[in-house]
Amino acid sequence: MSTTSKWQVSDAAHHLHPFTDHGALAAKGTRVITRAEGIYLYDSDGNKILDGMSGLWCVNLGYGRQELIEAAHKQMQELPYYNSFFQCTTPPAIELAELLSDIAPSHINHVFFTSSGSEANDTVIRLARYYWACQGKPEKKTIISRWNGYHGSTIGGASLGGMKPMHGQGDLPIPGICHINQPYWFGEGYTEDSTAFGVRVAQELEQKILELGEDKVAAFIAEPIQGAGGVIIPPDSYWPEINRICKKYDILVVSDEVICGFGRTGQWFGSDYYGVKADLMPIAKGLSSGYMPIGGVLVSDRVSQALKQSGEDFNHGYTYSGHPTAAAVAVATLKVMHSEDLVTRVRDELTPYYAQAFGSLADHPLVGEVRTTGLLGAIELMQDKASHSFFAEKGAAGNCCRDFSIANGLVMRGVGSTMITCPPLVITKSEIDLLVERARK
Numbered sequence: 001m002s003t004t005s006k007w008q009v010s011d012a013a014h015h016l017h018p019f020t021d022h023g024a025l026a027a028k029g030t031r032v033i034t035r036a037e038g039i040y041l042y043d044s045d046g047n048k049i050l051d052g053m054s055g056l057w058c059v060n061l062g063y064g065r066q067e068l069i070e071a072a073h074k075q076m077q078e079l080p081y082y083n084s085f086f087q088c089t090t091p092p093a094i095e096l097a098e099l100l101s102d103i104a105p106s107h108i109n110h111v112f113f114t115s116s117g118s119e120a121n122d123t124v125i126r127l128a129r130y131y132w133a134c135q136g137k138p139e140k141k142t143i144i145s146r147w148n149g150y151h152g153s154t155i156g157g158a159s160l161g162g163m164k165p166m167h168g169q170g171d172l173p174i175p176g177i178c179h180i181n182q183p184y185w186f187g188e189g190y191t192e193d194s195t196a197f198g199v200r201v202a203q204e205l206e207q208k209i210l211e212l213g214e215d216k217v218a219a220f221i222a223e224p225i226q227g228a229g230g231v232i233i234p235p236d237s238y239w240p241e242i243n244r245i246c247k248k249y250d251i252l253v254v255s256d257e258v259i260c261g262f263g264r265t266g267q268w269f270g271s272d273y274y275g276v277k278a279d280l281m282p283i284a285k286g287l288s289s290g291y292m293p294i295g296g297v298l299v300s301d302r303v304s305q306a307l308k309q310s311g312e313d314f315n316h317g318y319t320y321s322g323h324p325t326a327a328a329v330a331v332a333t334l335k336v337m338h339s340e341d342l343v344t345r346v347r348d349e350l351t352p353y354y355a356q357a358f359g360s361l362a363d364h365p366l367v368g369e370v371r372t373t374g375l376l377g378a379i380e381l382m383q384d385k386a387s388h389s390f391f392a393e394k395g396a397a398g399n400c401c402r403d404f405s406i407a408n409g410l411v412m413r414g415v416g417s418t419m420i421t422c423p424p425l426v427i428t429k430s431e432i433d434l435l436v437e438r439a440r441k
């Protein structure tokens, strides 16, 4: 039996994978990724595959970065773990909090650390409700989110998210969370002008606030660009209208930056890209380039002041909040981003190149739309472009395309029949050409 086959048998016998049909996986056999370098993965059969998804939207600096590896090694030798409970902290957690405050918008100067994006979004629920309780408004606790948004897989994160298959398995959402529609212009068939569409969909938030009563609504949460929902890029009119509504009704704005943060759009944060003034910004993934599990919530002065003045404990936190080894790797990640001026490179060099190169796929007979922002891209597969008709089984079309893509040496992700890319921010122009060539196949 080959090593790959042995691993597949053992994996099927003992390992429960996230978001997986285990019967189908056992029949097919899992792919075992054994090493990686730059933007390429190598599997146990020796195949070299271009990682067009940066792992799971996270390995922004590519694989094999010595600066990050050495930071982890050094920190593990000095102090692998200590917590930030009970009036303690560690140097990497202090340094990381300061670095994050430097790159965050000027009204954001604090961070609450977690180990993942899901924990960050659970923290958002706790913080938003606690903030309003501190203001003497404990009834202001409902959080409005969007259908098809993704905010994690814990019960809180999955409730904030608007993924119906997730809600269907576990009686979600939890009370006090409700959803409005997403600004998916292509999905609605371009039936109206995009500016008018963006405003109309944003105004669903106002309708929901009026329906619930503004004294009951704590926050609105959204990804600047919906990632796992299919790279849904809103019309330019959408976010300004959301800003206006949240200000009018005094609702906290939560910009989920787990994918859009750390240069993905060509700005440090997706909220910078859209000019959104967020009160809370959950972060994770690119914060450590995926090398260590770490996340957090960037907290505005308005909310951090309430915590500081409450005169009591905020009863929330995780064993690994501010984990020093994870924080040291995140510090190293941000330093590399600064020293390579990566955000500017994405904005000025790669964004226009990627838009043009990836956009060239629009002439393919199966492609109904190609959209990009920064280094996020999506292709809409269609059965018939002229009549705007989708494949009857969208998921099957996407999965089939994903398998062909891997066989052609490129990791893309299928969300329904939308094919997604999110390549490492260090990708070169010739590697973008290769990505597009493989995608076209």
Ligand code: PLP
Pocket: 115, 116, 117, 118, 119, 121, 150, 151, 152, 153, 157, 223, 227, 228, 256, 257, 258, 259, 284, 285, 295
């Ligand atoms: N928020 C967004 C926007 C995400 O895309 C994700 C994960 O994909 C999460 C939150 C959850 O992050 P994690 O998987 O680290 O818990």
